[in-house]
Amino acid sequence: MKNIVVLVSGGGTNLQALIDAQNRGEIKNGKITCVISSNPNAYALERAKNNGIDTSVIKRKDYDAFEDYDIALTNLIKSKNADLVVLAGFMTILGKIVIKSFENRIINIHPSLIPSFCGEGFYGLHVHESALARGVKVTGATAHFVNEVCDGGPIIIQKAVEIKNGDTPEILQKRVMEQAEWKILPKAVSLFCDDKIKVIGSKTEILN
Numbered sequence: 001m002k003n004i005v006v007l008v009s010g011g012g013t014n015l016q017a018l019i020d021a022q023n024r025g026e027i028k029n030g031k032i033t034c035v036i037s038s039n040p041n042a043y044a045l046e047r048a049k050n051n052g053i054d055t056s057v058i059k060r061k062d063y064d065a066f067e068d069y070d071i072a073l074t075n076l077i078k079s080k081n082a083d084l085v086v087l088a089g090f091m092t093i094l095g096k097i098v099i100k101s102f103e104n105r106i107i108n109i110h111p112s113l114i115p116s117f118c119g120e121g122f123y124g125l126h127v128h129e130s131a132l133a134r135g136v137k138v139t140g141a142t143a144h145f146v147n148e149v150c151d152g153g154p155i156i157i158q159k160a161v162e163i164k165n166g167d168t169p170e171i172l173q174k175r176v177m178e179q180a181e182w183k184i185l186p187k188a189v190s191l192f193c194d195d196k197i198k199v200i201g202s203k204t205e206i207l208n
């Protein structure tokens with residue numbers, strides 16, 4: 001059984017999707033053992049507590065030097081014996097130390113079809129504003145491993161979502177979450193826990 005540590009900052013609907021998948025028995029070889037938040041007021045922490053999951057808070061502001069924060073976050077995750085780290089709306093940039101310590105063991109969910117609308121500055125509603133401004137007809141979400149390049153790690157699963165007439169960034173964000181993020185993130189986590197994701201260079205192969 002793999003220990004899953006989920007990092008959050010906000011509402012935690014992706015965390016909820018993971019908890020629901022776990023409760024439905026869809027993550028057979030993993031268990032969410034801890035939720036770590038960068039924000040003490042994140043509603044995601046309530047979701048964790050309501051489900052009997054251990055919680056911790058680590059604030060970037062509590063450390064002067066970024067490297068000290070990077071070390072503290074790495075040690076905190078290690079102290080939870082994490083086999084897998086999931087970024088579910090974690091709004092703080094990860095440092096080199098934590099990324100290296102958990103190489104190909106950190107999964108992020110991004111609300112677009114990478115390599116479109118990703119990288120520095122593409123977070124939250126900005127992603128959907130940009131997709132609408134460009135006039136794309138299809139967007140979606142991507143579950144991927146985290147490496148030192150922002151949104152640049154090996155892609156695990158992608159799911160497309162249609163853009164409709166009259167979409168606003170808020171409407172599109174909700175559709176992308178419902179139709180893509182909440183489905184592919186638990187699926188990627190389940191595949192990881194089943195040892196079904198093989199990383200080959202900058203790509204992945206999903207084993208049958």
Ligand code: GRF
Pocket residue numbers: 009010011012013014015044088089090109110111124177181
């Ligand atoms: C999601 O849109 C996710 O793709 C992005 O941050 C948002 C988190 O939302 N990385 P929530 O906290 O899971 O509701």
